[in-house]
Amino acid sequence: MTPDMLLTFLVLAGAVALFVSEKMPPEVVAMLTLAALLTLRLVSTEEALSGFSSPATVTVAAMFVLSAGLQHSGSLNRLGEAIARIRWGWLLALVMMLLTAAVSAFINNTAAVAVFLPLIIAAAVANNLPPSKFLIPLSYAAQFGGVCTLIGTSTNLLVDSMARQAGHEGFTIFEFSRLGLVFVVAGTLYLMFARRFLLPDLGVPQRADSGHAGRYVVELLVPDRSGAIGKRGAELLPHDIGDVVLLEIIRARSVLPSPRGTDIEAGDRLLVRGSWPDIEAARRKLRLAHDNVATDLEDDVEDGRVYAEAMVAPGSHLVGLSLADVRFAHVYRARVQGLHRHRLSIRQPLDQVPLAVGDVLLLDAPESALDLMRADPGLVVMGEREQTRTSIRRSLLALGILTAVVAVAGAGLMSIVAAAIIGCCMLLLLRVLKPEEAYAAIDWRVVLLLAGVLPLGIALQNSGAAALIADVSIGLVGGLGPVATLAVIYVMTSLLTEIMSNNASAALVVPIAIATAESLGLDSKPFLVAVAFSASTSFATPISYQTNTMVYAAGGYRFRDFVKVGLPLNLIFIVLAIVLIPRHFPFHA
Incomplete structure (x- = not known):
C-alpha cells in the first residue's frame, strides 16, 4: 500500500464517519473532505475545483430552477388539485403514485413532494381517510420515479459525470427509462398492497386540526x-x-x-x-x-387568526437557525406556539432551538400571513388551504421550456447541461421566474455536496485505493461471476445510502464500481446503473432520503414504520436489479 493510498483511506474513513454521525451537515463534511484532499496533495488544485465546474453540479443547479418554474407558475398545484378530487382511497393512492412518479422523472423530487404533501393530506381528511395511508407511498413514488431519466435525480447526474470523468461512456437522458418503468410498476403494485396491510392507520384528524398527528x-x-x-x-x-x-x-x-x-x-x-x-x-x-411575542401582530385581528402548521423543507434557509435568529414572528407575522420533532430532545427555550429539516411549527397567525409562508420555498404549509392562483401563461411557458430541454437533450442535439442552462435563461427572459426566485430555488447545499465529493472519487482512482478495494471484493465474490459482483455493488450502495447522503454514497462507490469492471474486463455500465438505482431508492429509514424526512414528520410515523414498509421494497428492488440490469445493460459491450 502506497502512502497516497493510506492517506486516501484515512480521508475516506473520516468522511464516512462524519457523514454517518450527522454531527455536521453533509455539505460541510464535503467541503472539509475537499480541504483535506488539497492539504494532503491527493488531488491537484484543478482536480479539487473540478467539482464546481462539473456538468453534474451545473445541471443539478439548473434543474432546481426549471423545477421552480413549474412550481411558481402553479402547474403542480393544478395537478395536485386534480388528484385531491378523487374520492376512493385506493384510486387516490394509485393516481397519486403514478402522477408523482411521472413528475419526479423530470423535476426535483423534493419540490414535487412539497407541493403534493398538503394537498394529499387535505384530500384524505376531506374523504375521512387517514393521511398515514398515503404519505409514505408519496415519498417512495417520488424516488422510484426519479430513476426513470438521467435528470430525475441529482444522483443519476453525479454517476454519469463521474463515469465521463473516468473516461467511460456516460448515459443518455432516457437510457434508464425501460428499467426505471419496471421499478415504477413493481413499486406501485407493492405499495398498493402495503398501504392496506403494512402502513399504520393513525386515524383521521378533525377538520379543526391541521391534520398532524404528532406531539x-x-x-x-x-x-x-x-x-x-x-x-x-x-x-x-x-x-x-x-x-x-x-x-x-x-x-x-x-x-x-x-x-x-x-x-x-x-x-x-x-x-x-x-x-x-x-x-x-x-x-x-x-x-x-x-408568550405573545411581537405584540404588533395584534393589529392583524381584522384578518382573522388561525392555527396552522408549517414544516421546514429540505434546503430551507431556516435550517440551523433559531426562531430568534431569523426574527420569525416579525418576518412571517406569525407566532410559533409549538414545535414537533420526532427526536424530542428539546431542553431549551423554543426560540433558541436550531431548526432542522422536517420540524413542524404550530403557528398562530393571521390568514394573510399564510400566503407569505406558502410563497417561501423553505416552508411547507400543511393542511387544507387555498391554492396559489395558477397563471395559464406562465404554466404553459414553464411546461414548454422544460419539454424543450428534455426533447433537445433526448434527441442528442445538445448536451443536457447546455439545454438546461438555456432553459433557465428562457424562464428569466420570459419572466416566468424573477431572478431572486431563481436564486432561491437552487439548493446550494446539494451543489456544495456534489462539488465536494467529486474530488474524493478522483482521489480514490488516482491513488489506486478504488482498485485495491475492487481487488479485495473480487477476491471474495469474483469467483461467483459478474452477477454476484453486481449484487455486492448494489447492496453496498444501498446500505451506505440508508445511513448517509445518497450523493455521498454514490460518490464513494462509483470509483469502486469502475475499478471492479476494469479488473474483470467487463463493461462498467451495469455496475454504474446499480449504483445510480440503489442510491436513488432508499426506503428503509426516514433519514435516508429528504422526501422520507418530510413525510416522517407530516404523517406522524414512527421509525419502525419505514423499516416495516421500506425494507421489503428494498429487497424487491435488489432482486429486480440483479435480474434485469444485465439484460438491459450487458456485461460485455
Missing part, C-alpha cells in the same frame, strides 16, 4: 394569577389531563437543574410536551399563557 414541545408562561404558582414540578399537571409531560422550568432565561423538585414562580416558563389538545386543556386549567 409538540410547547413553551408556556406562568402569569401572576396562575394556578401553577407555588406547585412543585412533579405535582403540577392534573391527573385528569392526558399525555402531557413537564420537561423543564426556565427562569430568567436559564434552565433550572431539577424541574420536578422546584417550586414554580410567576414569570417562569414551562417547557411541556404532549398532544396539542391535552396541552391546551392543561394550559386553561392552570391559567397559563402563550
